[in-house]
Amino acid sequence: MVEVKYVQIMLDIKKKIEQGILKPGDMLQSEKALSEEYNLSRMTVRKGLTLLSERGYITSVPGKGYFVNKPATGKYVFSFDETEFIEKYVSSVKLQQANIVKANDILQKELEVDQNTKIIMLGHIFLREDKAIAYDVKYFPYTKGDPFIESQIGYATYPLKALQNSNAFSQQRQIRISTALSDEYIQKIMKLDKPHALMVIEQKYRDLKNNTLMWGKIHILQDYAFLEGESVF
Amino acid sequence: MVEVKYVQIMLDIKKKIEQGILKPGDMLQSEKALSEEYNLSRMTVRKGLTLLSERGYITSVPGKGYFVNKPATGKYVFSFDETEFIEKYVSSVKLQQANIVKANDILQKELEVDQNTKIIMLGHIFLREDKAIAYDVKYFPYTKGDPFIESQIGYATYPLKALQNSNAFSQQRQIRISTALSDEYIQKIMKLDKPHALMVIEQKYRDLKNNTLMWGKIHILQDYAFLEGESVF
DNA sequence: TAGTGGTCTAGACCACTAG
DNA sequence: TAGTGGTCTAGACCACTAG
Numbered sequence: 001m002v003e004v005k006y007v008q009i010m011l012d013i014k015k016k017i018e019q020g021i022l023k024p025g026d027m028l029q030s031e032k033a034l035s036e037e038y039n040l041s042r043m044t045v046r047k048g049l050t051l052l053s054e055r056g057y058i059t060s061v062p063g064k065g066y067f068v069n070k071p072a073t074g075k076y077v078f079s080f081d082e083t084e085f086i087e088k089y090v091s092s093v094k095l096q097q098a099n100i101v102k103a104n105d106i107l108q109k110e111l112e113v114d115q116n117t118k119i120i121m122l123g124h125i126f127l128r129e130d131k132a133i134a135y136d137v138k139y140f141p142y143t144k145g146d147p148f149i150e151s152q153i154g155y156a157t158y159p160l161k162a163l164q165n166s167n168a169f170s171q172q173r174q175i176r177i178s179t180a181l182s183d184e185y186i187q188k189i190m191k192l193d194k195p196h197a198l199m200v201i202e203q204k205y206r207d208l209k210n211n212t213l214m215w216g217k218i219h220i221l222q223d224y225a226f227l228e229g230e231s232v233f
Numbered sequence: 234m235v236e237v238k239y240v241q242i243m244l245d246i247k248k249k250i251e252q253g254i255l256k257p258g259d260m261l262q263s264e265k266a267l268s269e270e271y272n273l274s275r276m277t278v279r280k281g282l283t284l285l286s287e288r289g290y291i292t293s294v295p296g297k298g299y300f301v302n303k304p305a306t307g308k309y310v311f312s313f314d315e316t317e318f319i320e321k322y323v324s325s326v327k328l329q330q331a332n333i334v335k336a337n338d339i340l341q342k343e344l345e346v347d348q349n350t351k352i353i354m355l356g357h358i359f360l361r362e363d364k365a366i367a368y369d370v371k372y373f374p375y376t377k378g379d380p381f382i383e384s385q386i387g388y389a390t391y392p393l394k395a396l397q398n399s400n401a402f403s404q405q406r407q408i409r410i411s412t413a414l415s416d417e418y419i420q421k422i423m424k425l426d427k428p429h430a431l432m433v434i435e436q437k438y439r440d441l442k443n444n445t446l447m448w449g450k451i452h453i454l455q456d457y458a459f460l461e462g463e464s465v466f
Numbered sequence: 467t468a469g470t471g472g473t474c475t476a477g478a479c480c481a482c483t484a485g
Numbered sequence: 486t487a488g489t490g491g492t493c494t495a496g497a498c499c500a501c502t503a504g
Contacts, residue, residue, distance in 0.1 A: 006473080063483040065489060076312070172464060177410060198412065225411055231408075295501060297501085
């Protein structure tokens with residue numbers, strides 16, 4: 001399989017970096033020198049270098065040249081999606097609680113609203129063959145007349161899908177993963193006879209104007225709580 | 234601040250997608266049509282479209298055109314790095330155990346070695362003001378004469394840094410996050426008086442030939458176990 | 467066959483770097 | 486002042502699509 005020219009030069013330089021022939025901090029040859037060495041136009045060389053730069057191998061410093069990066073360690077990508085979790089493990093979702101509440105201190109902070117804002121709270125239990133494996137609670141600021149929120153009240157199935165589909169390109173999401181022992185309330189509603197370890201996945205959805213659209217926590221029983229990721233540079 | 238032309242066209246089309254003027258599945262105008270509309274050369278238009286494509290907004294289909302993507306939900310990037318964790322929370326690291334062991338079933342599977350391979354096992358306790366907050370165990374296949382491994386035995390401080398620095402560009406890393414209740418062994422070595430929730434972070438380092446360089450698990454006490462991430466498309 | 471995106475070229479002008 | 490990377494152009498040839 002013959003690769004395209006800019007991939008060839010990219011792979012060639014990448015190999016030199018991986019083998020340590022080019023070391024972190026080293027300056028590459030100039031675009032001009034590379035285009036002469038590889039017999040390519042400068043734009044084609046640039047395309048190869050851009051790929052290396054996007055993948056974190058090198059950095060360009062205008063006026064000076066390209067430099068081999070010090071590898072950044074510890075960065076991973078992973079996926080988490082309630083709807084995927086549900087498809088994988090959950091046989092049914094039970095609406096456990098649906099309330100309109102006033103914003104307490106935590107909600108004021110997390111949703112960035114004042115104390116008079118009404119909040120829709122939705123609690124769900126995720127069941128697998130009649131056994132509770134996760135408890136999910138989400139809070140939505142209730143803006144009167146907001147067509148999305150109106151549609152959520154009394155929404156039959158799991159509400160998040162609507163939020164995700166509505167305009168996902170205009171959302172920014174944050175996630176926070178931690179762990180906790182089940183407290184008495186959770187043990188009661190999940191019908192656990194003793195304390196269990198839970199993975200707690202906290203999510204916040206924002207729109208492009210930085211308004212918080214949703215804040216919520218999912219508590220997953222340890223046997224069903226796995227996240228997997230891969231390194232990226 | 235005047236943006237460069239390819240950023241302008243990128244932002245313009247991005248806005249149309251975010252506002253829903255262009256919807257998932259829609260075909261964009263052709264490169265030629267766009268270059269006439271914006272009065273730009275085709276290469277400049279392409280550069281803008283490439284940015285949108287890299288960010289997950291559109292996909293190009295050769296021979297047909299560019300299409301607006303359906304947003305992929307649930308993908309996040311986050312960082313985890315033992316050395317960062319140590320800097321943030323840990324006042325001292327205690328070597329708890331250093332052994333050469335034979336590969337049992339789990340190690341054979343995780344390290345992809347046979348039963349005769351010798352494995353170096355290093356257990357560390359992470360202390361914060363004399364209190365154990367994490368327990369870390371790592372396994373390295375012992376290849377005789379491997380200069381890296383030789384240097385690890387009896388290595389005074391935390392061993393991972395050497396592995397990370399040695400040749401990080403030629404490594405691929407996997408991570409797996411789960412949660413567990415502390416078992417008796419962990420309670421003993423961490424001096425816990427009762428069961429605690431632990432975040433379990435499992436990491437595997439591979440080289441480019443897919444040899445496993447290291448497999449290990451860190452068990453972190455719930456109060457110190459937080460991972461944060463952001464959405465990416 | 468006309469239209470699409472993918473690759474590649476040769477050249478231009480620019481701001482910035484560093485002696 | 487010579488060299489560097491950043492942007493942009495006008496054009497070429499290609500494989501692929503779909504009527």
